[in-house]
Amino acid sequence: MKFRNHTLKNGLHLVAECNDEAHSTALGFFVEAGARDETDAVAGVSHFLEHMAFKGTPTRSADEVNRRFDELGAHYNAGTSEENTVYYAAVLPEHQDAAVELLADIMRPSLREDDFDTEKQVIVEEIHMYDDQPPFGADEKARAAYFGSHPLGRSVLGTVNSVTELPVDAMHEYFRRRYSPGNIVLIACGKVDFDALVALAEQSCGHWKPFDCRRTAEPATLQAGFQAIRKEIATQQYALSLSAAPAADNPDRYAAKLLATVLGDDSGSRLYWELVDTGLAEHVSLGHSEYADAGVMTTYLSCEPDAAAANLQRILDVYRRAESDGVTTAELKQAKSKLSSRIVLSGERPRGRLFAVGSDWVYRRQYCSIEDDLAAVAGVTAEEVSAVLAKYPLSRGATLTIGPLDDVAAPK
């Protein structure tokens, strides 16, 4: 594995982990643009723009974009989150140049009005689809409850109304605000010819004009509380609880991930034994996610409606016990074994490495090899895990439940 990086004159970063043994090449443009960069008037524009990138450029129609990806045998997709939009493709190494050229081309989309109007309908379908699946729609509502008016509480999808009413000019304007080359990183993993990557990026992206697109970070005032939303068609009751956790730039994030594994992994964790093994809940998990200026621990529960209140109480009791007694050495050792295994398994695919290398660079301007990550996991002590728990108590946060019940008793 060899780490290489380079910055073009216009500010576009190129970062690569080159592995000569790999069978494929994964490439991705990571753009710092997401729901947090929006206002109410353009809610959902980041995600809508991600769709529009595939709808044509000055030199390609939408059909030509799709056909070209398929001709290259590319396995590709894009995704939008609160903070980033990522466009990626995995190809055979022989197609590296062509894939970079194509991805670079769609990073300067035409945003034609007729395509825009057709794609609006697809986005509305996507919103309706998630709304029909209570476990999916709930996460955005829970984030809104927890972050309150902080931009991280904004919806990625937007609403049927905000998307339907969005004028194409507002998308052009948003693009001009966020898609500056200095706000974009091109990541490459697997079998990468780095010199060719630099040459092709110069040719395809070197002419992109830089502009100012600083993101203002404001401290989040996190909300606690308990809220129940009735969803008539739901069969199960769902609950999401969000609480504070180490942010992306905080070295405690490894301890936080191990803590989440000990308490809420989907196999063999404390919550698993308490709620899943016993059949009291269909699913329960605890996960750590990181943002630029905040971290979040998310507890997810799905169970029969009548069992929801008692299960939420059991979860809170598990958290309180952990807060007072910490975690055991045996639990920590087991969590390290699981996490290390996952790091190695996901790292065997260049596609898996792409996201690890990408988030290391986007959030920390740092490269970490698989060995670095394994060493960081191995080095965490039980005291460090307890310290994280003391600083970021899981028993304090915002809970949202959604399901057939009008109300659910909040745990005490």
Place this chain on the structure above:
Amino acid sequence: MTEPILSHTFPNGLVLVAEPTLSLQSVAFTFVVPAGCVYDPPNRSGLGGFTCEMALRGAGSRDSRQFIIELDNLGVEHHESVTAAHTGFSGAMLSKNLPAALELYADLLQRPHLPENQLEAARLVMLQELRAVEDEPAQKVMLELRRGHYPDPWGRPPQGEQEALEEITIEDVRSQFDRSYHPGGTIIGVAGRFDWRQLKDTVGRLLGDWEPREGAPVVEKPRTRRYRHLDYKSNQTQIGIAYRSVPYRDENYFQAWGAVGVLSGGSSARLFTEVRERRGLCYSVYAACHTLRDRGAVFCYAGASADRAQETLDVTVGELARLADGIENDELDRLKARMKSALIMQQESSAARSGAIARDWYHLGRARTLDEVGRLVDALTHQSINAYLTDHPPGDFTVVTLGPHKLEVSGEIS
């Protein structure tokens, strides 16, 4: 060139099939045991899944908790699934932990506790899984489509039915285990980094004495209906469409696969282009080949807002019918490019390969290397696929919809 595939059949009928990939640090195994839901007795639907859930609750010298803790200590990413024909147990891990992990599964297969004091917990788990499907309308419509398309028991949902799950006793679980967990018909696929000689010896030592038993027969009933609508107060109507195809072991399988790839492989494929890109009717639309050992089907899915569901159904069925008019060479070329990279990228996943070679063995009695699959794909031409489509035009559709309104289905369908 990919590595050759190694295999060994033990005297009790157990098959070990393995593909080394030395560029990986990991290894993965997939056990397919002939304990699928087609063997659920009458009035005991879901028993196969229930038995799988119980089998994980302690085996050999370890109780339920120790068993899972040991798997977690070894860092085994494990997964269980029940299909029509099989119960599958799979795991991926660092290479050095394979022998210890196999030891755990050898206990599970031969010495499970099936503890009576955990029967109620397992029942609750099964009932929760059944309820969860109700909140996943896209999954639900496809389960119902399979049930409507294949003759019973081949189309059964593995989750079972509530009444049956509530009746299951510990004797049911134990006799189901005795009937369906046996070495004849069990296949172990292993892929990634391992030493073949050591692996073969380990499996022989752990499972060579597993006692063979007679497999249970499957009794088929004729299929009943072609169009079924399920009322559901949702925004979208979920649409499932099925038609007959050939199974994996049929000499024409890759022709059928190629035709479906033109419909649904990649975003320049016909369904995505016509239903989503040109008309904006839905977010998700696809078609895929599904295979049982003796029969195959194509299952299509689309989900669209209720007021546009009729148009979505009509356009989708129109595309299925248009397939019979033939495909173009450039459509096949794009499909081949996608398949070439998919095959090469499959080598990057030990878990994917271990499952693929185990399933190959079930269907063919041998496993295909990725090179062999590549040659079969290369040999396809648009003429060969069109000849297949002339003989096997999509038609005689089974349709299931789930949403606020029933749809109009044309004469050909109903």
